[in-house]
Amino acid sequence: MAPGGEVNLETVNTNGKINGKVHYSNGHKTNGTHHKYGHDLDWRSSWWESFEETPLYAAVWTYLGYGLLVLVGHIRDFMRNIGIESQKSCTEPKLPGFVPLYQSWESFYTRNLYRRIRDCWNRPICSVAGEYMDVMERKTYDNGWNFELTDKSQRVMNFGSYNYLGFSENKGPCKDAVEIVTSQYGITSGGSRQELGYLDIHKELDDLVAQYLGVEAAMTVPMGFATNSMNMPCLVSKGCLIFSDELNHASLVLGSRLTGATIKTYKHNDMEDLEKKLKQAVVHGQPRTHRPWKKILIVVEGVWSMEGSVVCLPEVLRLKKKYKAYIYLDEAHSIGAMGPRGRGVVDYFGIDPRDIDIMMGTFTKSFGSAGGYIGGTRKLINHLRCNSHAAVYSPSMPPPVAQQIISSMKIIMGKDGTGEGLRRVQQLKTNIRYFRRRLHELGYIIYGNRDSPVVPLLIYYPARAGCFSRECLKRGLGTVVVGFPATPIIESRARFCLSAAHTREMVDKALDIIDEVGTLLKLKYSRMEVPQWCEDDKNANVPIH
Amino acid sequence: MSVQSLFAFFKFWYLQWELSTSLYMLEPAEKAIIHTITIAIIGVVILAALTYLPGHLIMMLHFLHVNLWQQET
Numbered sequence: 001m002a003p004g005g006e007v008n009l010e011t012v013n014t015n016g017k018i019n020g021k022v023h024y025s026n027g028h029k030t031n032g033t034h035h036k037y038g039h040d041l042d043w044r045s046s047w048w049e050s051f052e053e054t055p056l057y058a059a060v061w062t063y064l065g066y067g068l069l070v071l072v073g074h075i076r077d078f079m080r081n082i083g084i085e086s087q088k089s090c091t092e093p094k095l096p097g098f099v100p101l102y103q104s105w106e107s108f109y110t111r112n113l114y115r116r117i118r119d120c121w122n123r124p125i126c127s128v129a130g131e132y133m134d135v136m137e138r139k140t141y142d143n144g145w146n147f148e149l150t151d152k153s154q155r156v157m158n159f160g161s162y163n164y165l166g167f168s169e170n171k172g173p174c175k176d177a178v179e180i181v182t183s184q185y186g187i188t189s190g191g192s193r194q195e196l197g198y199l200d201i202h203k204e205l206d207d208l209v210a211q212y213l214g215v216e217a218a219m220t221v222p223m224g225f226a227t228n229s230m231n232m233p234c235l236v237s238k239g240c241l242i243f244s245d246e247l248n249h250a251s252l253v254l255g256s257r258l259t260g261a262t263i264k265t266y267k268h269n270d271m272e273d274l275e276k277k278l279k280q281a282v283v284h285g286q287p288r289t290h291r292p293w294k295k296i297l298i299v300v301e302g303v304w305s306m307e308g309s310v311v312c313l314p315e316v317l318r319l320k321k322k323y324k325a326y327i328y329l330d331e332a333h334s335i336g337a338m339g340p341r342g343r344g345v346v347d348y349f350g351i352d353p354r355d356i357d358i359m360m361g362t363f364t365k366s367f368g369s370a371g372g373y374i375g376g377t378r379k380l381i382n383h384l385r386c387n388s389h390a391a392v393y394s395p396s397m398p399p400p401v402a403q404q405i406i407s408s409m410k411i412i413m414g415k416d417g418t419g420e421g422l423r424r425v426q427q428l429k430t431n432i433r434y435f436r437r438r439l440h441e442l443g444y445i446i447y448g449n450r451d452s453p454v455v456p457l458l459i460y461y462p463a464r465a466g467c468f469s470r471e472c473l474k475r476g477l478g479t480v481v482v483g484f485p486a487t488p489i490i491e492s493r494a495r496f497c498l499s500a501a502h503t504r505e506m507v508d509k510a511l512d513i514i515d516e517v518g519t520l521l522k523l524k525y526s527r528m529e530v531p532q533w534c535e536d537d538k539n540a541n542v543p544i545h
Numbered sequence: 546m547s548v549q550s551l552f553a554f555f556k557f558w559y560l561q562w563e564l565s566t567s568l569y570m571l572e573p574a575e576k577a578i579i580h581t582i583t584i585a586i587i588g589v590v591i592l593a594a595l596t597y598l599p600g601h602l603i604m605m606l607h608f609l610h611v612n613l614w615q616q617e618t
Contacts, residue, residue: 061565061566064566065565065566065567066567068566068567068568068579069567069570069571072571072575072579076575113570116570116571116572117570143572461564461565461567462567462570463563463564463565463566463567463568463569463570464564466569466570467564467569520557520560521564522561
């Protein structure tokens, strides 16, 4: 079975083996547990990712552009401070002996750079954020300080919402089930898990999530961010070591810091750097005493949403086994969106879920709901149920939210009897490959793995980023543009999130709009040769970039 | 080439200039000031070139014993 390919269930019963590997009936391979290095080369043959280098002229002009903006910003700030111009933002009085509330560069950036193109973000919408959405029109008469809503709204295609499998909809079986549950249970669960807030719907949800992932047990938390930040302190403590990828999400960073363990970062998705640091850690031990670390935890994400890169999970597993570490996999963007059955990166690589110690994910992206989960062995989940802050102090998941997850998960697993789940997973995969290939052909710099559902298109210039967002909205395409604090300062990008709800016509229309705007703004920076893979390739033999 | 396509050409390249130098993001008053300063600097450079370059070039040719005029001295 090729990773990323289909599981051929009808050939399972040929004396129980396919290609010499025994398959279990729930679709998992045994070779996850005796992971010989030779087997890993299987996934490398269908691995393709590109992170093209920034063109020099773009970098130089971007720095010059930022230089001009900072200079103008300082002049305007000076004029505001001495009173020539009125102060339009909230400023704090300079009280002696008090630490300033706002960090000065961040608030300078917000006041002088972000404010000018502020209409590209926080756009109010007045419909469900499905494949189409209604964006309310706003006008600003003082260059971005204040907005006024006009009474018009514009229907645009939605390429900015995390709606990977298209479950963000207000019609259909999920919505009907949620209506029934709302009238039956009400809106709130009324308490925390440990105090009368644990309903039968939560038990059903936990069991279903465990079955979906292929692990022994799972626990769900009503907030995705809190799943990381509140549960990590229960798993590691002072005297442990955490290896965190340098581009990990803020929730993982906060969770790691709250544990009190030592944190070391390694270069993004760079397994040689990680191996070198692991070796050093194991050899030298804790800083002064040189005692061995109590636990070593490697924290990775399935898909990093700003880069579109996918973790080299077989390599991380090999390192984990060699150096006796634990792995914490955050599948916020990859659950539901990757793998032949939509079970995430573990399914994508064909790895046994029992190899991953802690599988975490969120329901916000592919299930059209809210909250997060942690899956693992029964012992781990029992420990978390008793000790986690999220289980003890926060109210448990509202029943309608839980029901939405249950309904959508059942559809993806195929338990509703229709082929809808598999159709959505297939549609998403086709959309991703097609969209990415067409953008590469048109000549844009796209980051990431060819199978990742998040497509960052590099823009570099701050003015072009604002202009791109506005021009796309004018033509009927709603996109998200990301700039400085979330990305490095010269690498502003537009981030497209594909969805199974996008039909081929919508994707074509979006590509036409992007091409029109990209030609107008001269965004075709790519000097790489056009890749040769297509939507149906599972094992394209393309060298790794 | 028609006047329309000439206008479109200049409009396109003016937009590129604005986008590359982030002038696109500035308020109209700031843009006016920066355009004035830019045109002033370019204007001064052109005027200085027109005033001083011919004299400097003739002196340089004389220094290199190059004689562009017909009569030999």
